[in-house]
């Protein structure tokens with residue numbers, strides 16, 4: 001049983017490590033390190049990377065092994081590891097970490113990582129509101145995230161929530177399973193048709209735009225959107241699509257760039273939230289803004305729970321039975337605010353927006369590429385770069401010679417591609 005990672009890591013010579021890792025020594029060994037249960041890949045790798053929760057797929061392990069890393073995946077059954085356990089995992093020698101969005105990555109953990117010789121951290125998520133980036137920067141630790149691979153998958157869940165709320169899919173499912181169906185009726189579970197209604201998007205970034213395209217092209221919805229930035233390429237895309245509809249005997253869609261979020265809330269039949277969570281977007285949807293929305297509107301949130309004041313939402317759902325919502329995320333996750341579970345006009349799913357196999361494997365690959373890239377001194381791609389090559393290119397190919405996404409690259413003065 002291993003009790004000191006430092007001694008284990010020092011056992012082999014660098015040349016042996018290279019040979020071992022190039023041969024892709026990726027079979028896992030179950031053991032205990034620093035008192036924590038782990039499975040270890042590429043035991044003789046000379047840079048120690050810990051992964052706080054197991055990740056899907058194999059490529060991410062191969063990427064880290066190829067970068068000569070010993071990979072330790074925590075197998076502790078606690079769903080969300082507390083800081084004490086994470087510090088125990090880090091121990092006195094740790095080069096890099098892949099962490100989860102449910103963990104609190106701030107001064108305490110970055111301080112422990114720095115003390116252990118840490119040089120890289122990647123969140124296993126595109127959003128990084130759980131990471132105090134200035135604290136990481138203070139300790140000189142690059143913070144990676146996983147953009148690009150969640151976009152369509154997350155947009156699909158927002159679309160699924162929209163459709164389920166509009167057409168009362170979950171209520172009807174419960175009705176059917178409970179044996180209440182006695183035959184077709186003209187009034188049974190009458191919902192809302194989305195076609196030619198107005199979809200509102202707040203936060204027209206990668207996911208917001210992908211969702212908007214699904215609703216506009218799939219359901220011929222008019223669109224009104226608000227973002228802190230005007231997103232001119234997106235506007236041009238929508239306007240060209242509208243012209244395409246007109247030229248093909250379809251009703252051209254109406255495209256509106258809102259001057260403020262209130263305009264979206266007042267006009268739209270469906271409002272989907274896709275902004276990031278920060279101090280300015282906490283409780284972005286509150287009691288006042290809910291009252292601005294149409295009485296029978298649909299509100300969708302696949303961004304982060306705290307962008308909605310969930311207590312106000314529960315009150316609004318109860319007072320307005322025709323109002324509907326679709327929620328993937330919750331303010332006090334994993335808990336729901338009291339009363340939400342009783343609201344039949346709410347569709348609720350447990351934070352599964354990124355849960356497609358392709359995406360979860362892709363996120364693992366991106367997070368591993370961030371950590372491996374920093375530990376191997378590879379230059380960092382500018383934010384917004386095309387990153388899907390990391391999912392497919394052979395290891396060692398020139399397209400893999402970069403670090404895909406580091407959010408504090410400029411603050412740390414990292415070498416850029």
Ligand SMILES: NC(=O)c1ccc[n+]([C@@H]2O[C@H](COP(=O)([O-])OP(=O)(O)OC[C@H]3O[C@@H](n4cnc5c(N)ncnc54)[C@H](O)[C@@H]3O)[C@@H](O)[C@H]2O)c1
Pocket residue numbers: 126127128147148150151154202203204205206207208226227228229274275276277280281302303304328329351352353354
């Ligand atoms: N539910 C999930 O599992 C899941 C999965 C992926 C992403 N997300 C969340 O979705 C968010 C968006 O992801 P993305 O990849 O599209 O990010 P992105 O950075 O491409 O887009 C975010 C957009 O929000 C805009 N924005 C920021 N503050 C705003 C405000 N106050 N008002 C209006 N617009 C504002 C930004 O300008 C940007 O265009 C992430 O930050 C993450 O929190 C959730």
